[in-house]
Amino acid sequence: MILAAIAVAEALHAAGGGPAPLDGPRAAAIARPAVEPLRTTGGSRAATTDGRISPAVAPLRHARRTSGVPRRLEVAPYRATITGRGAPSGTLPVTITVRSPDGTPRGQRATRADRDGAFAVGWFTDARRMRPGDVIEVDLGEGDPVTLVIPTVTARTEPDADRVSGTAPPGAIVEVVPRRPRAPTVTTPADGGGGYAAVFAGLADLDLDASGEVRVALAGGHRILVDWSAIRVRMNLGGPLSATVTGARGQPVRVVLVDGDGHPVAMTDEPPDPGAAPDDPHQTLRAGIAPRDALGQRVAAEAADGLWVTVGDDAVRLTVPRLDGTVSLDDDRVDVRSDPGRRVSITVVSDPPTGAPPPSVEVVADARGEARHAFAGVVDIRFQDRVVVETSIAGHVAARSIYLAGLSLDLDASRLQGVWPEPNQPLRVSMEPDSGTPVVRDTVSGHDGRFAADVRGPDGHGGPAPGGRIRVHALADPGRGIGLVVPELTLAADAERDRVDGRATPGGDLRLTLADDRGDRKAPHDQAAGAVVPIAADGSWSADLRPAFDIRAGTLIQAAYRTAEGHTVSRSRRVAWLNVQHGGAAVCGHGPPLSVATAVLHDATARIRATGVTRTDTAGRFSLVLADALGRPVATRAGDTVIAAIGPEAVRQVVPMLAVDVDWAGMAVTGRAAPGAELVLRRPAGNCGDTLWSSTTAIVVDSDGTFRLSMASASPGDGVEVAVLGADGHRAYRPIVRPRIRVWTDTRRIDGRTAALSDVRAVLWRGGQVIASADATADAAGHYRLTPRDTAGAAAAPRSGDTVEVAASGARETVEVVPLSLDWSEGDGITIGTTPRRVVEVELRLRDGRSIWLAAVADGAGAYRLRPADVPSRSTWSLSDIVRVQASTDAARGSDGGAHTIVTASGAPGIPDPYDPNPQPLPGRALLPWAGLRAPPIRR
Numbered sequence: 054m055i056l057a058a059i060a061v062a063e064a065l066h067a068a069g070g071g072p073a074p075l076d077g078p079r080a081a082a083i084a085r086p087a088v089e090p091l092r093t094t095g096g097s098r099a100a101t102t103d104g105r106i107s108p109a110v111a112p113l114r115h116a117r118r119t120s121g122v123p124r125r126l127e128v129a130p131y132r133a134t135i136t137g138r139g140a141p142s143g144t145l146p147v148t149i150t151v152r153s154p155d156g157t158p159r160g161q162r163a164t165r166a167d168r169d170g171a172f173a174v175g176w177f178t179d180a181r182r183m184r185p186g187d188v189i190e191v192d193l194g195e196g197d198p199v200t201l202v203i204p205t206v207t208a209r210t211e212p213d214a215d216r217v218s219g220t221a222p223p224g225a226i227v228e229v230v231p232r233r234p235r236a237p238t239v240t241t242p243a244d245g246g247g248g249y250a251a252v253f254a255g256l257a258d259l260d261l262d263a264s265g266e267v268r269v270a271l272a273g274g275h276r277i278l279v280d281w282s283a284i285r286v287r288m289n290l291g292g293p294l295s296a297t298v299t300g301a302r303g304q305p306v307r308v309v310l311v312d313g314d315g316h317p318v319a320m321t322d323e324p325p326d327p328g329a330a331p332d333d334p335h336q337t338l339r340a341g342i343a344p345r346d347a348l349g350q351r352v353a354a355e356a357a358d359g360l361w362v363t364v365g366d367d368a369v370r371l372t373v374p375r376l377d378g379t380v381s382l383d384d385d386r387v388d389v390r391s392d393p394g395r396r397v398s399i400t401v402v403s404d405p406p407t408g409a410p411p412p413s414v415e416v417v418a419d420a421r422g423e424a425r426h427a428f429a430g431v432v433d434i435r436f437q438d439r440v441v442v443e444t445s446i447a448g449h450v451a452a453r454s455i456y457l458a459g460l461s462l463d464l465d466a467s468r469l470q471g472v473w474p475e476p477n478q479p480l481r482v483s484m485e486p487d488s489g490t491p492v493v494r495d496t497v498s499g500h501d502g503r504f505a506a507d508v509r510g511p512d513g514h515g516g517p518a519p520g521g522r523i524r525v526h527a528l529a530d531p532g533r534g535i536g537l538v539v540p541e542l543t544l545a546a547d548a549e550r551d552r553v554d555g556r557a558t559p560g561g562d563l564r565l566t567l568a569d570d571r572g573d574r575k576a577p578h579d580q581a582a583g584a585v586v587p588i589a590a591d592g593s594w595s596a597d598l599r600p601a602f603d604i605r606a607g608t609l610i611q612a613a614y615r616t617a618e619g620h621t622v623s624r625s626r627r628v629a630w631l632n633v634q635h636g637g638a639a640v641c642g643h644g645p646p647l648s649v650a651t652a653v654l655h656d657a658t659a660r661i662r663a664t665g666v667t668r669t670d671t672a673g674r675f676s677l678v679l680a681d682a683l684g685r686p687v688a689t690r691a692g693d694t695v696i697a698a699i700g701p702e703a704v705r706q707v708v709p710m711l712a713v714d715v716d717w718a719g720m721a722v723t724g725r726a727a728p729g730a731e732l733v734l735r736r737p738a739g740n741c742g743d744t745l746w747s748s749t750t751a752i753v754v755d756s757d758g759t760f761r762l763s764m765a766s767a768s769p770g771d772g773v774e775v776a777v778l779g780a781d782g783h784r785a786y787r788p789i790v791r792p793r794i795r796v797w798t799d800t801r802r803i804d805g806r807t808a809a810l811s812d813v814r815a816v817l818w819r820g821g822q823v824i825a826s827a828d829a830t831a832d833a834a835g836h837y838r839l840t841p842r843d844t845a846g847a848a849a850a851p852r853s854g855d856t857v858e859v860a861a862s863g864a865r866e867t868v869e870v871v872p873l874s875l876d877w878s879e880g881d882g883i884t885i886g887t888t889p890r891r892v893v894e895v896e897l898r899l900r901d902g903r904s905i906w907l908a909a910v911a912d913g914a915g916a917y918r919l920r921p922a923d924v925p926s927r928s929t930w931s932l933s934d935i936v937r938v939q940a941s942t943d944a945a946r947g948s949d950g951g952a953h954t955i956v957t958a959s960g961a962p963g964i965p966d967p968y969d970p971n972p973q974p975l976p977g978r979a980l981l982p983w984a985g986l987r988a989p990p991i992r993r
Contacts, residue, residue, distance in 0.1 A: 124193060129278040130183035130203050131303025133327045134175035137191060141170045145194030149174050154186040182303050182325050201275055208267045208281035208301065209366040215259045217281050218250040219366060221269045231257055231265040232335055261285045261448040264335040280335040284369045286362050290376055291453040293351035297340045303327045304365025310344045311359040318927060319344035319352045346925040348907055371446050375422060376453050378442050385428040387440055391418045395444055401432050402439040436619030460537045460620045465646045466671035467509045467516030471525060473498040479528040482506040486521045500901065500929050537620045541592060544612045548604045548628055554595035557588050562615040565596055569608050606630045606782030627673050629702040632741055633695045635711050635787040637809035638686035639833040640665060641676040641741035644699030650675040652697040654689060663687035676741055678833045686833055688810055706783040713775050715789045722762040722773055730754045731778050734762055738772035738788040768952035769793035769866055770806050790835050792861045794868045794953040801848040804838040807831050808862035817841040817849055818856040825849035868944040868953040875940050875957045880933045883919040885940050887911050898937035899930050936961045
């Protein structure tokens with residue numbers, strides 16, 4: 054795929070004598086003969102291949118009187134903007150239509166000219182920019198419409214020659230205007246072949262910061278504007294390669310990484326963006342461009358690789374330099390390795406920032422490519438700081454950041470994390486308390502050097518206490534390690550006085566962060582606050598947050614203590630918060646970590662209907678299900694009250710009157726609640742108390758007790774949550790979920806998500822007949838799982854061509870089963886069978902706990918194959934590392950065009966499936982250090 058793309062680009066480059074255009078329509082337009090761009094003798098027209106105007110687009114209009122004022126257009130096709138001037142009016146409407154050369158409409162906008170006759174529109178075509186050959190028709194409200202065919206205009210910047218060149222209609226007058234003080238405009242005609250060149254030698258120095266505008270004058274006073282700019286590249290090394298590219302505005306960007314022999318390793322194509330860079334209207338700035346290999350994975354660049362960057366008509370080829378370094382904290386020394394004689398800048402970025410400019414020096418690598426600098430006396434380099442080394446490549450920049458990660462200790466979870474300099478290294482973590490039994494844990498650094506370890510006591514309880522000593526060292530080299538003395542760190546919140554205080558070991562830095570994500574009108578944008586808090590000599594600290602922050606139920610308080618060496622120790626608390634599911638059985642919230650949480654459901658007469666008990670986790674979160682004496686979930690009703698004891702605190706929430714109806718087709722939420730009640734609408738609807746990646750809208754119920762909200766479309770499995778906030782900050786919430794269906798082709802399983810505790814019925818159709826069905830009840834989170842059975846009770850497996858219909862929570866969804874098969878055994882290649890050209894999402898679970906996600910496209914025979922030779926040479930994994938494969942594809946037909954999925958899997962069990970209403974614990978789990986998750990056992 055990459056080789057083919059490069060071959061095409063090189064062929065076009067060779068044929069055209071310059072950088073190849075990146076899109077087909079534009080390439081075709083370059084070869085199109087010059088056309089007369091202006092026609093004002095009728096209605097809409099389309100450009101023919103010989104440059105004439107065809108009347109095939111729209112019927113002719115009757116001629117209308119004109120004011121006699123010249124009507125001119127100024128078109129910037131790659132900015133997708135059109136400006137113009139007609140008769141002064143202030144009242145006449147202006148309609149602008151853009152059509153493809155064949156007459157197909159690409160976009161239309163309506164506006165009004167001002168009293169001077171001027172108008173402007175932009176960003177309205179389907180591809181957010183116009184293309185050569187497109188036809189612009191402007192109806193100014195008087196006279197015949199003005200019709201303009203966009204000619205081919207290109208601009209290539211040549212900084213070494215101080216020249217801007219390109220193509221324009223033959224004979225057209227071209228003005229090249231630099232964006233530089235006192236730099237002259239160069240005017241030149243396009244020659245008979247359409248070429249032009251504006252030479253600035255002796256007039257202005259066109260360096261890598263040069264940019265400007267090409268203005269091409271057309272018949273009738275119209276103009277075409279095209280931006281030009283030199284390319285500037287900043288490549289970020291040290292890990293997967295990323296690049297920041299600055300170039301001409303509105304142009305596509307291609308970045309290709311090649312090895313030392315010129316063979317493509319990774320590439321990416323970024324579509325055109327008409328937006329301008331923050332400080333230059335003629336440039337676009339594209340940050341975080343990450344080339345990917347043939348399997349869609351990011352790769353690291355190596356010394357002597359090539360980075361080829363193309364922006365529109367400009368191109369640059371760079372060689373990746375050697376650039377690396379190490380930091381010694383003992384003497385604040387930075388050692389750099391680069392190419393001999395290369396100049397390298399070293400900058401120390403402190404965390405937190407000191408307020409002064411970061412100290413920076415420039416060194417020159419010796420004949421061995423080495424250089425060093427000691428910052429002693431200038432800055433004390435600590436863990437959590439960052440050292441940036443940079444070097445120039447013909448004006449472009451290569452940079453590498455050296456992160457001094459150090460250790461991070463979560464006192465609540467008794468969890469230690471860090472980054473070891475080498476990946477896949479066996480490590481030993483030891484904790485020696487002032488008294489008691491030492492704790493020893495062995496772990497392994499991940500592929501990126503990250504590691505983690507649980508440092509609870511030997512009995513699984515307790516954790517690091519002040520004065521305890523933690524050390525991490527390599528098993529192969531016990532003398533090489535990192536140490537941390539556990540500091541004192543406590544915190545407590547006073548919601549009445551909006552005050553937080555606690556204790557911390559003097560000599561460190563304490564940073565306090567508070568956040569509130571309830572989404573009500575008092576906090577429309579997730580109110581948050583942060584402060585650096587001084588620590589008194591006796592170890593006490595306090596922060597008075599009035600009037601900046603209102604501490605209330607649900608407020609999250611996080612304290613991060615940085616030791617003198619730079620390690621981080623953290624603790625968090627959330628003010629007790631109760632969430633009760635309206636019409637469901639879920640209760641969740643926050644309280645003190647590792648404390649007992651109980652909830653009792655009372656009806657309006659104070660009779661107990663259900664109870665639930667659990668413990669909060671290390672972050673203080675809890676979730677439970679209200680159940681009767683037989684263990685059956687009990688749904689709450691309006692008028693009920695939930696009384697909860699969360700640690701030492703007792704809170705309550707009355708279940709209010711709330712009726713909600715969702716029109717999925719009309720994208721509207723309507724319902725009834727108490728007049729004047731404050732509601733919060735959250736999308737998408739998550740599990741109880743789940744606010745990650747959701748947006749909120751706060752409203753007040755009308756005086757008649759009704760409310761109505763519009764919402765964006767919701768795919769199956771998505772939904773909305775409507776919550777009623779109580780006066781004390783606790784809440785009752787009602788999730789409404791559009792049913793989602795997953796059909797597993799390797800088993801007889803059908804699962805999905807719907808509203809909590811909903812009755813679910815699934816019917817399996819084959820050949821127009823019902824062959825099996827099943828009934829189930831969704832759990833408290835709305836997940837269901839069932840197996841269809843025929844009239845004899847035998848389980849029936851869905852097959853290709855079958856239709857699965859699921860009815861739940863008042864909605865009905867259907868999905869047609871498409872072919873999907875998987876052939877794989879551990880250490881072998883993978884073959885997926887489906888329909889031709891279908892896209893299949895493939896998850897490869899690796900032995901070390903990582904997941905590789907591939908977007909596989911089946912060939913013309915409906916097969917996708919992954920063989921050992923298909924894994925790119927720079928991948929950090931191989932087929933022998935795979936322990937599980939899961940493939941899924943959007944359904945061929947469904948109520949929402951493909952949000953339901955067909956799934957198949959093979960191999961070791963994955964992380965517990967969220968659709969399993971009764972997930973079973975997996976034995977033999979190993980710690981997954983970099984994600985804080987637990988990996989599944991590996992079947993051999």
